[in-house]
Amino acid sequence: xxxxLIDFSTQFTMDNPFFTVTICLLIIWELIWKGLALWRxxxxxHKTWFVCILIFNTAGILPIIYLSLNKMRKx
Numbered sequence: 001x002x003x004x005l006i007d008f009s010t011q012f013t014m015d016n017p018f019f020t021v022t023i024c025l026l027i028i029w030e031l032i033w034k035g036l037a038l039w040r041x042x043x044x045x046h047k048t049w050f051v052c053i054l055i056f057n058t059a060g061i062l063p064i065i066y067l068s069l070n071k072m073r074k075x
Contacts (some may be wrong), residue, residue, distance in 0.1 A: 029060050037063030040070060 033054060043052040049066050056062055 009042075028058055030057060033060035033063040037066045040067060044070060047069070 021072075037053050038050060041053060049070075053063055053066060
């Protein structure tokens with residue numbers, strides 16, 4: 001009988017410590033980037049960016065894009 005290489009039914013459960021740690025790290029990663037981007041968007045009065053970053057969870061991708069496009073200018 002054919003047996004799959006990876007048994008996905010047991011890989012992605014809360015009983016798997018690797019899965020739990022990975023999810024916790026992703027949550028922390030998202031919170032850090034989201035917090036920085038929301039702070040910068042509020043400071044710069046970018047309401048559309050603020051709402052988009054607040055609503056969408058993109059694992060830090062949208063906040064990183066916003067922060068890279070709106071770098072703080074010195075002087």
